[in-house]
Amino acid sequence: MGTVIMHNVMSVDGFIADKNDDVGPLHEWLFSGDVPLLRNEVGEYDHSGTGGGIRVSGKSAGYVRPMWESIGTIVMGRTLFDLVNGWEGKPPAGDHVVVVSHRPKPEGWHPEASYHFVDDVTAAIAKAQELAGERTIAVNAGEVGGQILAAGLVDEVAMDVVPVVFGSGKRFFGGIDGQHLLEDPDVVIQGDRVLHLKYKVRR
Structure with missing residues (x-):
């Protein structure tokens, strides 16, 4: 089974977007460096800028590149799917996407894309592991x-912390209840305008 990593970019006060789902400056570091993160059709890193302009600093690239390339499946909620229209069937990393939603895939939406809609988080992880x-x-x-x-299905928590304070908005951990212990961070990397942290979940 592959490792399940809960991941996102966040503000220093723990928000992934404001109350209107605006990410503000949270993703600026992904577009301000010199090192491309995506490969082109022949498997080479896309230096042409056609890959969405996703470029990070050299300090971030050594961590982010292998992490993105290890991804086989992304699990997302319906809110994000609707906001980005499922990245038009082409996820930024991995080959498959599992969407947790009580509503089915929009009729006729990118039938060629490997997107799977399930209505339960346990089923979502099971499907993601299968894929x-x-x-x-x-x-x-x-x-x-x-x-x-909260369901005990996450192995690691990874955060890309951007030096901005939101004050309010959508929380990294949502409305989770109770305490959940993590191990000491096994990754601490200072990039340009971002701090990369990764923790294993304590069992």
């Missing part, structure tokens, strides 16, 4: 991510 094999399962933080962590 990912030994590759990583990346769970987007927020309400769904918090539910998956």
Whole structure:
């Protein structure tokens, strides 16, 4: 089974977006560096800028590149799916997406894309593991991510912390109840305008 990593970019006070789902400056570091993160059709890193302009600093690239390339399946909530229209059927990492939603896939929406809609977080992780094999399962933080962590289905928590204070908005861990212990961080990397942290979940 692949490792289940709950992951997102967040403000220093723990928000992944404001109350209107605006991410503000949280993703600026992803577009301000010199090192491309995505590969082109022939498997080379896309230096042309056609890959959405996703470029990070060299300090971030050594961590982010292998993490993104390890992903087999992304698990996301319906709110994010609707906000980005499922990235038009082309996720930024991995080959498959599992959407936790009580509503089905929109009729006629990108039938060629490997997107699967389930209405339960346990079923979502089971489907994601089936699709990912030994590759990583990346769970987007927020309400769904918090539910998956609370269900004991997350192995690691990864945060890209941006130096901005939101004050209010959508929380990294959603509305999770109770305490959940993590181990000491096994990754601490200072990038340009971002701090990368990764923790194993204590069992």
